Amino acid sequence: MACKGKGLPQTNKENRIIFFKGVDFVLFYMLKSIMFSDSYYLCGRFLIINVITYTTMVNYKDLGLVNTREMFAKAIKGGYAIPAFNFNNMEQMQAIIKAAVETKSPVILQVSKGARQYANATLLRYMAQGAVEYAKELGCAHPEIVLHLDHGDTFETCKSCIDSGFSSVMIDGSHLPYEENVALTKKVVEYAHQFDVTVEGELGVLAGVEDEVSSDHHTYTDPEEVIDFATRTGCDSLAISIGTSHGAYKFTPEQCHIDPKTGRMVPPPLAFEVLDAVMEKLPGFPIVLHGSSSVPEEEVETINKYGGALKAAIGIPEEELRKAAKSAVCKINIDSDSRLAMTAAVRKVFAEKPAEFDPRKYLGPARDNMEKLYKHKIINVLGSDNKLAQ
Ligand code: G3H
Ligand code: 13P
Numbered sequence: 001m002a003c004k005g006k007g008l009p010q011t012n013k014e015n016r017i018i019f020f021k022g023v024d025f026v027l028f029y030m031l032k033s034i035m036f037s038d039s040y041y042l043c044g045r046f047l048i049i050n051v052i053t054y055t056t057m058v059n060y061k062d063l064g065l066v067n068t069r070e071m072f073a074k075a076i077k078g079g080y081a082i083p084a085f086n087f088n089n090m091e092q093m094q095a096i097i098k099a100a101v102e103t104k105s106p107v108i109l110q111v112s113k114g115a116r117q118y119a120n121a122t123l124l125r126y127m128a129q130g131a132v133e134y135a136k137e138l139g140c141a142h143p144e145i146v147l148h149l150d151h152g153d154t155f156e157t158c159k160s161c162i163d164s165g166f167s168s169v170m171i172d173g174s175h176l177p178y179e180e181n182v183a184l185t186k187k188v189v190e191y192a193h194q195f196d197v198t199v200e201g202e203l204g205v206l207a208g209v210e211d212e213v214s215s216d217h218h219t220y221t222d223p224e225e226v227i228d229f230a231t232r233t234g235c236d237s238l239a240i241s242i243g244t245s246h247g248a249y250k251f252t253p254e255q256c257h258i259d260p261k262t263g264r265m266v267p268p269p270l271a272f273e274v275l276d277a278v279m280e281k282l283p284g285f286p287i288v289l290h291g292s293s294s295v296p297e298e299e300v301e302t303i304n305k306y307g308g309a310l311k312a313a314i315g316i317p318e319e320e321l322r323k324a325a326k327s328a329v330c331k332i333n334i335d336s337d338s339r340l341a342m343t344a345a346v347r348k349v350f351a352e353k354p355a356e357f358d359p360r361k362y363l364g365p366a367r368d369n370m371e372k373l374y375k376h377k378i379i380n381v382l383g384s385d386n387k388l389a390q
C-alpha cells in the first residue's frame with residue numbers, strides 16, 4: 001500500500017530511503033570533521049553503503065531456492081530441459097508447484113517486469129518463498145525451485161531482484177547494439193556472481209508482442225558472436241533466437257502449410273542449423289529458448305467456442321521443442337500456453353454457468369487446467385520429470 005499525503009504512514013522502502021538519507025547527511029559532517037578530506041569521506045561512505053547492502057539484502061539460499069548452475073549442467077547431460085513457467089498470480093503459482101512436485105521435476109518460476117507491475121514485486125517474491133514451503137507440504141522434501149527475473153531490462157531492476165531473493169536473473173540487452181549488450185550483461189554478471197546468482201543473457205531478436213516484450217521482426221542469433229559474448233560477459237546461460245517468438249500468434253497462416261493427415265497448420269521449422277552452430281562454438285554451454293508456447297489447438301477451440309475471438313493463433317510444434325530439449329537447450333520458456341489454459345477454463349464456466357459468481361468456482365477449474373498443461377509439458381515435451389536429486 002503506497003500511502004501518500006501528510007501524516008499517513010509510509011512504506012518500508014520509503015522509510016528506509018529517508019533513514020539512509022538522514023544517516024548519510026549526519027555521516028557527511030561527522031566524517032568530514034574527523035577526516036578533513038572529501039576522498040576519505042567518499043571511501044567511508046562507499047564502505048558504509050556496502051555494509052548496509054550486505055546486511056539488508058535477502059539471499060535466495062535462505063529462502064530455500066536454488067540457482068540454475070547445477071540444474072542446467074544436469075539437464076544438458078540428461079538430454080532434457082527445465083520448464084520456465086511465468087506466473088502473475090496465486091493460481092498459476094499453485095498449479096506450477098503442484099505439477100512440478102507430482103512429476104518430481106525441477107522448475108523455474110519466472111517473473112516478468114509486467115508481472116511485477118501487475119501483482120507487486122514484493123508480493124510475488126514472498127509467493128515464491130511460500131512456493132518452497134508449499135512444495136514441501138505437498139511431500140517434496142528437497143524441491144529445486146529457481147526464482148528468475150524474466151527479461152530484466154536494466155541493471156537496477158536486476159540488482160533489486162538479486163537484493164530481494166531472486167536466485168537467477170535475465171538481462172535482456174538483445175535490442176541494444178552488440179557492445180552495449182556486452183557491457184550491460186557484464187555489469188549484471190559482476191554484481192550477481194558476488195551472491196552466487198546466475199545470469200541469462202540474450203543474443204538475437206525474437207519477434208512477437210507481449211506487454212513488455214515487443215518486436216515486429218526477428219533476427220537469428222549470429223553463431224559468430226556467441227563465444228565473444230559468453231567469454232566477455234561471463235553469463236551463465238544464453239537465450240538465442242532460432243525462430244520462436246513471444247505470444248500466441250507466432251506465425252501467419254501464409255507461413256504455414258496444411259498437414260494432409262491431420263488437416264492442421266504446420267509452421268516452418270525452427271532454425272536448428274543455427275542452434276547446431278551455436279552448440280559447436282560453445283560446447284556444453286546452457287542455451288535458453290524463449291517464446292516456446294505451442295498454442296494448443298484444443299484450448300484455442302474452447303476459447304472460441306465460448307465467446308472468444310482468437311483467430312489463427314499458431315505456436316511451436318511440441319515435437320520441435322522435444323528435439324531442442326534433447327540438445328544443449330536446457331531452459332524452455334512457456335507463458336502464453338498457461339494464459340490460454342486459464343482463459344479456456346474460465347470462459348467455459350462463465351458460458352455453462354452464467355449464474356456463477358464465486359471466483360473459486362472459475363479460478364479453481366482454471367488452476368486445474370493449467371496444472372494439467374504444466375504436467376503435460378514436463379512429461380511429454382521437456383522430459384524433466386523424475387529428475388529431482390532424491
Ligand atoms: O516473454 C514474456 C513473457 O511472456 C512475459 O510476458 O511481460 O506480458 O508478463 P508479460
Ligand atoms: P510464450 O509467449 O511463447 O509463452 O513465451 C514466453 C517467454 O518467452 C517468457 O519469457
Ligand code: ZN
Pocket residue numbers: 151213246290291333
Ligand atoms: Zn521471453
